[in-house]
Amino acid sequence: MKAIKISNLQKAYGSSLVLKDVNLEVDSGEIIGYIGPNGAGKSTTIKILIGMIPDYAGSVEVMGLDVKANPLEVKRLIGYVPENASLYDTLSPMEYLRFLGSLYELETDQIEEKATELLRLFALYDQRDDRMTTFSKGMKQKVLLISGILHNPEVIFLDEPLSGLDANAVILVKEILAQLKHAGKTIFYSSHIMDVVEKISDRIVLINKGTIIANGTFEELKSQRETGSLEQIFNQLTGNNQHVQLAEEFIQVMNR
Amino acid sequence: MLRPIFLRLGVNFEQLAAIVEVKLKMDNRRARFNQWNKKQSESNGTFFLTLGLYFLMASAFSVFIYFSASITAVYSLVFAMMMFMLAMTLITDFSAVILDSNDNAVLLPRPIDDRTLLIARITHILMYLLSMMLALAIPFMVVTILKHGVLAAISFLIISLLSLILIVFLTNIFYLVLMQFTSEERLRNVINSFQIVLTFIFMGGYRLVARLVNIEALMNGVDTKVQWWHFLIPPIWMGNSMNTIIKHEFDSTKFLFLFLTLTMPFMVVFLVNNIFSGVFNQKIAGMDIAKRQEKTPNKVAEKGLAETLSSIFTGTSMERGAFEFVWKITSRDRKFKLRIYPSLAYLLIYPIFMVGTGRSEGSFQQQIEHLRESTGMGIVVIYLCGTVLLTIRSQISQSEDFKAAWLYELAPISKPGEILSGSLRAILVKFLLPITILLCIVLSIIWGVNLLDDLLFGMLTITNLDLLLSIGMSNELPFSTEIKKNGGGSFIRNMAYVFLAGIIGIIHYFMMQVPYVIGVFMLIQLALALFLFKKYREVGWEKMRME
Secondary structure, three states, X not given: OOOEEEEEEEEEEOOEEEEEEEEEEEOOOOEEEEEOOOOOOHHHHHHHHOOOOOOOEEEEEEOOEEOOOOHHHHHHHEEEEOOOOXXXXXXXXXXXXXXXXXXXXXXXXXXXXXXXXXXXXXXXXXXXXXXHHHOOHHHHHHHHHHHHHOOOOOEEEEEOOOOOOOHHHHHHHHHHHXXXXXXXXXXXXXXXXXXXXXXXXXXXXXXXXXXXXXXXOHHHHHHHHOOOOHHHHHHHHHOOOOHHHHHHHHHHHHHO | OOHHHHHHOOOOHHHHHHHHHHHHHHHOOOXXXXXXXXXXXXXXXXXXXXXXXXXXHHHHHHHHHHHOOOHHXXXXXXXXXXXXXXXXXHHHHHHHHHOOOXXXXXXXXXXXXXXXXXXXXXXHHHHHXXXXXXXXXXXXXXXXXXXXXXXXXXXXXXXXXXXXXXXXXXXXXXXXXXXXXXXXXXXXXXXXXXXXXXXXXHHHHHHHHXXXXXXXXXXXXXXXXXXXXXXXXXXXXXXHHHHHHHHOOOOHHHHHHHHHHHHHHXXXXXXXXXXXXXXXXXXXXXXXXXXXXXXXXXXXXXXXXXXXXHHHHOOOHHHHHHHHHHHHHHHHOHHHHHHHHHHHHHHHHHHHHHHHHOOOOOXXXXXXXXXXXXXXXXXXXHHHHHOHHHHHHHHHOEOOOHHHHHHHHHOOOOOHHHHHHHHHHHHHHHHHHHHHHHHHHHHHHXXXXXXXXXXXXXXXXXXXXXXXXHHHOOEOOOOOEOOOOOOOHHHHHHHHHHHHHHHHHHHHHHHOOOOOHHHHHHHHHHHHHHHHXXXXXXXXXXHEOOO
């Protein structure tokens, strides 16, 4: 059984086609680096996969379940950490996680025990009963990461999960991802930070203008292109090579 | 056209116009957090509904102008009513706009002076209040033309606009004085109590005018003698000025009233503009910084009242979660309190004023005696206090953190009704229950214990009414929509609900004339409530609002 199976996925907002014919299969225990320029359709793909956008054309399956037909079952099996997400920050991390746990209908004791431990591992134990209004972006991001995995999901969708984290937390999260993979969890990792994606991903999927234009391991992509880093490959495939000229123009306009 | 006035105030007109334009544009695009796709809704239906309601109210009221013999009395009352309505909207719906610290990050780093920013905020609010004022003033104007001629009507319009300026800037002065004398840290804590005090002051002023101008004066033209403190109440200046203009009577007192009417609005503008504007942004900016520094008093108890109560009052796990969630956020979200407490105070104070000043003569003791004879008044008090429920219900879906509502989409929620039901239970226990207990005491003191069954019956009825409306109509999850800043939102719903509750109250009054009827119906209501709660829990996604 594939962890994720997308066939002929199309999604339009009004008359503009955001996703045109996306096809993708992901095995259990894989870490997928999902990259693409701004507005390429990354977030839309993820939102469809987790059941937040139900009106699309084509077929989307997560853990063998059709997302449109069984949205609740799918939601139980997946975890999601959105980019720059808001949370109800007048609550404390414990209270927030308890509320979230109750939405998943988990046992209160179990939520509390797990949440306390996870907060401790992220060095938030002393702040577990503080209101999150005072939290820095990185601290909130840690709470969001915990909220995404609290219910022990099979497939985890991460959108720019490292943003705001300090270097220590980044190393920790990367290691956690590696271990989650060993435990057989599937990770769908979307980010703009190319060197992280290059290092952690088993496979890299590049989407541009609503279609997947590259899909393979970093080595495979590199051998096709003869360039060094993922950043350069990305630029070659999706951008134009005029960045030097663009930067010059930028300065000229500013000086006007 | 307005440009010279603003330039006169020392305001950068281009910046002001740009700020106000953008703010109005944003008001029209308040997006609702919605279920499936992020579309924008560009209409402000409720606002126009409010205008329509104001128009109707003013039309009904304007009959007095036609039949009244005393010009001073009737216009004092009209101005008092208009100013009171605007002041209440200002306090309940626009406080958040005046004290908004959201645009700090955008505006404060820019080269905009304090005065321009403050006047821009006030102008933004004035835009809305102006349309409300016109909705109120037009019916009065029409009747004034019929009765006193065109010149009087034009004077009326001008004085109305002056009263609008007066009330807006006066309210601002209250806020600004408060800011002047409190630290940023304290300001956030006292602002709610302050709004309640303001509500008291304005309501007191309104009742005072209404009492001065009794029916006798209205009908027979017997004017009360001018007292020194009449000079402290703006609507009375204005009423006297209208009299002067229509009747062409001049003497020193009349002249003083006219003088106050014409100059005071400009005085308050001057005060706000020149003396207070400096402190304003500094404090508003401070509110933001203070928010980040509050570290120590920030700890919350690990297990508190909410957890205990939720285990008593809720069934399913989702319901329990929602109960605790709503319970906690309603006590902590400062913006929520800012929106809810003034209207709570308004609803609670209103019955007191109504009961307290219903009869204008006699000692306190005699008034109580008087009240005892009319049990109908007790019923009115019960239903007025019950409307508190609706006020809170209309606000509970709104939050500054509405974007955090993505978690409702993410979690496997089969029946959002469980969350709604948990949320309603929290509101009932937290707000309606204490009010009911308070009323128990008050009613027992005034009318004795025989009204207590009516109290229970009334509260059950209101709960059931709310449940019925909620099950029948579309719902929103708690704290999932953006705060509606365009005003009118809470006010109009209160008015509509007061109307419904009024009808039920009248039926109730007739029912209580027959012994045992209330008791029997109470059992029916109780059974209905249990049934409705069960139904409410079953509400599915199709009943949730998604645009």
